[in-house]
Amino acid sequence: MGPDGRPGWPPNGGWDTHHPDGTQTPASNDGFHPTRDGEDPGQRPDDAEARIYDPPYDPPPARTEIKFEDEPDFDNWPEGAPGVRVEPSNEPFVRWNRPDDSEFSSPAPDDPANPETNPLRNGETFSSRDNPPESELRPKTKYTTPRATFYTNSEGRIEWVEAHPGRQGDPNPELNNPAPNAKYRVADNWTFQTNSKGETSAMTGTPHYKNNPNDPVSQSTHYYRDENAQDRVGQRGYDAYRGTEWEHVNWDGGHMAAHESGGPGEEINQFPQIRGSNQGHYEDGYTYKASWRALEAYLSRTAKTPGCSVDQIQVKLHPDNSTVPETATYRWTETRNGVTKTYEMVFPNDPAKVNFGRPRR
Known part of the structure; x- marks a missing residue:
């Protein structure tokens, strides 16, 4: 003492x-x-938290420019430029590749999954009718419901879905219960890929930022949140780290495509994300400058700047089949004064690997 x-x-x-x-x-x-095996215990810490978030702190995620070998001006690009990575082609994280309508049949009247002859019950989603290993769905068939159209592959599994976005207070239940290993096209400008658990692993889309004077579409696009969905998705983070030294970390259902970019409010557009990154708070090892939220704010400002636009945003989670991803890669394409460039930032989502700064009290 x-x-x-x-x-x-x-x-x-x-x-x-x-x-x-x-x-x-x-x-x-x-x-x-007082010591273990005679080792020097070091200086007295200020508190227990200081032993978790200690300097030296990591720099904020780096912004890397992506150059593509199939770009028309690639031959004029100086090799070895710092902060640049080369990829063979500009392949989107998720490509919408649904076959033509002519390749799909309409469901027969005696098809038990036909939503016209067997309407969805209260609270039932159509994706629940594709329930492995005994799917009720017929192969290469197009099933149309009031809020989404489902297309099955040659094995009778849902592989492509075209869904209507929800509204504030009225989310689309099909987007809160996605089918596994499927591509979802929402509002004609968002494409999502789900993993084997029915959780979204990647997204590619064209944003329309709210109240953007340079984008007339932004005046008519629905902007809505589904806070219940965000709570459910955030809970996955709490569950994953319960009983560990990181159980103090706060989690959100973070949007892949930000609310102000017109991204859907439902689970299809969410993943369990460390709150400090999602909201830009100084907590759990994150700082505002290092956060996902800071990038979202930058893109929103860019889209509203005269002579500028944000042409595409993409997100890829790693590992892609993990309920709580370790990292989230954000890639975007922006145009400034006629010059278009693609950039990428990688955000850690494993609490043990986040050390950008001390929490603020």
Whole structure:
């Protein structure tokens, strides 16, 4: 025990007994060996949190320019430029590749999954009718419901879905219960890929930023949130780290395509994301400058700047079949004064690998 009555350093096992009359007396001292194998325990920490988020801090995620070998001006690009990575072609993270309508049949009247003869029950989603290993769906068939159209592959599994976006207070349930291993096309400008668990692993889309004077589409696009969906998706993060040294970390259902970019509000557009990154807070090892939110704000400002546009945004999670991804890659294409460039940033989403700064109190 130290002379100030606080625990000593190195730890020596001492503590005080506090009596009902307000007095206190030493209960023990030197109860434990102060060091382990004679090692120097170092300086007394300010608190337990300081031992988690210690300097030297990591720099914010780097912005890397992506150059493509199939670009018309690639031969004029100087090799070895810093902060640049070369890829063979500008292949989107998710490509919408649904075959032509002529390759699909309409469901027969006696098809048990036909939503016209067997309407969806209250609370039922059509994707639940594709329930491995016994799917009710017929191969190469187009099933149309009020809020989405489903296309099956040659094995009778849902592989392509064209869905209507929800509205505030009225989310599309099909987008909150996605089919596994399927591509979803939402509002003609967002494409999502789900993994074997029915959780979204990648997204490619064209944003329309809210109140953007340079984009007339932004005045008519629906902007909505589904907070219940965000709570459900964020809970996956809490569940994954419960009982670990990182259970204090806060999680959100973070949007792949930001709310202000016109991204869908449902689970199809969400993943479990560390709150400090999603909201730009100084917590859980994140700072605003290092956060996902800071990039979203930058893109929104860019889209509204005269002579500028944000032409495409994409997100890819890694590992792609993990309920809580370790990293999230954000790629975007922007145009400034007639010059178009593609950039990428990678954000850590594993609490053990986030150390951008101390939390603010």
